[in-house]
Amino acid sequence: MNAPAPIRYPSRSSIVGEDTQIRRALPNRERRLVGAWCFLDHLGPVQFAPGKGMHVGPHPHIGLQTFTWMIEGEVVHRDSLGNEQVIRPGQVNLMTAGRGISHTEDSAQEGAAMHAAQLWIALPKEEKDREPAFSNYADLPTADVGGWRATVLAGTALGLTAPTQVYTPLVGVDFTSAGAADNTLPLQADFEYGAMVLRGEAELAGEALPQGELLYFPPGRTELRLRTSTAAQVLLLGGRPFGEPIMVWWNFVARTHEEIQQAADDWNAGRRFGTVRPGSTAKPLSPPSLDGVHLRPS
Numbered sequence: 001m002n003a004p005a006p007i008r009y010p011s012r013s014s015i016v017g018e019d020t021q022i023r024r025a026l027p028n029r030e031r032r033l034v035g036a037w038c039f040l041d042h043l044g045p046v047q048f049a050p051g052k053g054m055h056v057g058p059h060p061h062i063g064l065q066t067f068t069w070m071i072e073g074e075v076v077h078r079d080s081l082g083n084e085q086v087i088r089p090g091q092v093n094l095m096t097a098g099r100g101i102s103h104t105e106d107s108a109q110e111g112a113a114m115h116a117a118q119l120w121i122a123l124p125k126e127e128k129d130r131e132p133a134f135s136n137y138a139d140l141p142t143a144d145v146g147g148w149r150a151t152v153l154a155g156t157a158l159g160l161t162a163p164t165q166v167y168t169p170l171v172g173v174d175f176t177s178a179g180a181a182d183n184t185l186p187l188q189a190d191f192e193y194g195a196m197v198l199r200g201e202a203e204l205a206g207e208a209l210p211q212g213e214l215l216y217f218p219p220g221r222t223e224l225r226l227r228t229s230t231a232a233q234v235l236l237l238g239g240r241p242f243g244e245p246i247m248v249w250w251n252f253v254a255r256t257h258e259e260i261q262q263a264a265d266d267w268n269a270g271r272r273f274g275t276v277r278p279g280s281t282a283k284p285l286s287p288p289s290l291d292g293v294h295l296r297p298s
Contacts, residue, residue: 003221025214034194035239036168039120053107057282061097063253073114079103080274101132102273104280146183170239182227193238200232245297
């Protein structure tokens with residue numbers, strides 16, 4: 001039986017923090033999730049002007065894990081649990097929001113270059129109100145396959161298992177090449193997958209993929225050929241279809257409008273989310289108004 005055809009979804013430009021431009025691939029109007037991955041921003045590569053950098057002020061999260069894959073530059077994470085962590089290239093910062101946490105993100109050096117992928121993972125119903133937590137993963141497993149350097153960021157791939165603590169069946173792998181590379185990767189038939197080019201260009205399953213697009217592969221595929229003729233970097237995400245309707249609004253993942261409204265009210269009133277460790281120069285973020293808006297899970 002032939003594998004289902006891949007589907008292309010364009011990313012859209014957005015702004016995070018004060019003025020940092022990103023390309024947002026998830027959520028998309030037609031595609032909200034890939035497994036439990038419910039958010040994907042590609043930041044950079046960008047060279048900030050002298051005295052400039054990325055600064056995202058205190059803001060809250062519920063019902064998700066934030067997952068930062070750092071490629072170039074350094075960012076300081078501070079949170080309401082008292083953690084302060086510099087994330088460096090080749091590392092993952094994983095923050096589990098659970099019932100509620102707040103944090104900031106700031107460039108470690110002004111005027112520096114930056115390149116990163118910022119992702120969210122939706123927590124399943126039985127884990128969405130768990131205690132918040134934070135971990136930095138500086139040592140991730142790697143393998144050289146057909147000219148690609150594969151770094152397993154989450155889950156298991158290529159016989160390697162990442163140490164990152166996740167709560168649903170999923171996988172994340174970064175593929176980087178210094179030149180021409182070609183390899184066929186085994187996939188799990190019960191997983192859906194999404195791929196995004198972070199640098200250069202690549203071809204996946206015979207489909208040319210430039211930067212700025214997410215290529216989605218429905219369940220049923222058992223392998224994926226990944227090739228490039230030049231230096232490139234590709235992020236591959238996958239997971240078992242989530243199977244739970246969720247709503248993603250502002251910085252929250254929830255099941256009901258009431259959960260979202262309560263989280264927004266708590267943040268505005270200074271409840272529930274604690275106080276972020278001092279150090280960021282950016283102002284706290286405020287949620288948009290929910291007046292007249294009725295959110296529905298999808």
